[in-house]
Amino acid sequence: MPFTDLRTQYEALRAGIHARMDRVLEHGQYILGPEVAELEEALRVRVGVRHCVTVGSGTDALLIALMALGVGPGDEVITTPFTFAATAEMIVIAGATPVFADVEPDTCNIDAKQVERLITPRTKCIMPVSLYGQVADMEELNAIAARHGLAVIEDAAQSFGASFQGRPSCGLSTFGCTSFFPSKPLGCYGDGGALFTDDDALAQAAREIRVHGQSKRYTHTRLGIAGRMDTLQCAIVLAKLERFDWEIARRKILGDQFRQRLQAAGAPVDLLAVRPDRDCVWGQFTVLAHDRAGLQQLLQEAGIPNAVHYPIPLTEQPVYRQYASAAGAPVAAAVAQRVLSLPFSADLTEQAMEQVVSALKAKATA
Incomplete structure (x- = not known):
């Protein structure tokens, strides 16, 4: 059983992918x-914004967004401690200081109620992560940002195709940044990413930054990086777009079915909350385990792959510990001990889902 079934997707899109690559x-x-x-x-049309700028990776997208906004030494960026390291990594590489707001215990997304009290005169922007495919509370985060004159960068690496109050992820704030890493909801066959914005000046800055800061060939107007998404990877994503609406619909349906079956089976896990004003595309299908080590052993014995996203919050990572407050991030630390990601994709089969649920049910009745 694959953790993410890219092979079935490829077989369904083989002709279009090869035609695009051949071109x-x-x-x-x-x-x-x-x-x-x-x-x-x-x-751009799908997200409903004025500009889309493709870049070399989701990580590049975050860095370019920060650079376009002029974030640098002396600035602070409020973000979540419960995410992949790239989020904080790019803040530090830009020269700024990450400030960690704790997360909601039932969604694992940044807790908007914790953000405003962390704002100082040095705060430049807020960078929430739309974890596991569900957008954070962008209404409240945008309201906080507006009150304090801050930018908001949505790290939407796991949530492309999701929506918040009927609006697409990536089109909700100053910048939306996503990843086309192969396992993401919309993935290529290598690294790739994109930024989205309605701001003409920021879009122009992003386009220049991704080509070493060039406004035209050999005229370097600003500091930049080698941040382009290559043409072959763009061709692959174009081919995958033909099936993407179906895949997003399937992710939502399968996610609901998976959750219902786990609950009906009495599996020893708690389900993450999906807020009523948004949906989830399950970039990772993650639950909160009662006994993670025991469940992982059971799944391994049954030949079922699994993963932990993420075992250590950034506030406890050696390189980022210096940025943690004295209070730390207790909720993030708690959920890091419980999160467990199960096999999932738009092509998850009935047999695979039943195998996972049966294995977890066996643990519940043992």
């Missing part, structure tokens, strides 16, 4: 070829 190989424009602009337009 790139024929025209030979591997860097900023026509598929790059084509993908940016398709994604």
Whole structure:
């Protein structure tokens, strides 16, 4: 059983993927070829913003957004301690200081109620993460940002295709940043990412930053990086877009079914909450285990892959511990001991779901 079934997806899209890749190989424009602009337009329309800028990875997207906003030494960025390291990593690489607000115990997303008290004169922006495929409370975060004149960068690496109050993830704030890492809801076959914004000046800055800060060839207007998404990867995402609406619908349906079956089986897990004003595309299908080590052993014995996203909050990571407050992040520390991600994709089979539920049910009745 695969943890993320990319093979079935590939078989369904094989002809379109090969046709798209062959076209790139024929025209030979591997860097900023026509598929790059084509993908940016398709994604821009889907999210409903004025600009989409493709970049080399979701991590690049975060760094470029920070750079475009002028975040640097002396600035603070409020973010979550419960996420992959790239979120805080890019804040530090930009020269700023990450300030960690604790998370909600039932969603694992940043707790908006904790954010405002952390704002200081040095705060430059807020960077929430839409964890596991569910958007954080962007209404409250945007309201806080507006009161204090701050930017908001949504780290939507796991939530492309999700919505909040009927609006798409990535189109909810100053910048939306997503990843096309292969296991994401919309993935390529390597690294890739994109930024989304309605701000013309920020979009122009992002386009220049991704090509070493060039406003035109060999004219370096600003500091930049090598942050382009290559044409072949854009071609793959274009091919995958043909099936994406179906996949997002399936993710929501399968997520609901999985949750209902786990609950009906009395599995020794708690389900994450999905707020009524948003949905979840289950970038990871994650539950809160009562006995994670025991469940992992049982799943391993049954041949069922699993993962922990994430075992150590950033406030306890050696390199980021210096940024933690004296109070730490107790909720993040608690959920880090319990989260368990189960096999999931749009092509999850009935047999695979039943196998996972049966294994966990056996643990509950042991």
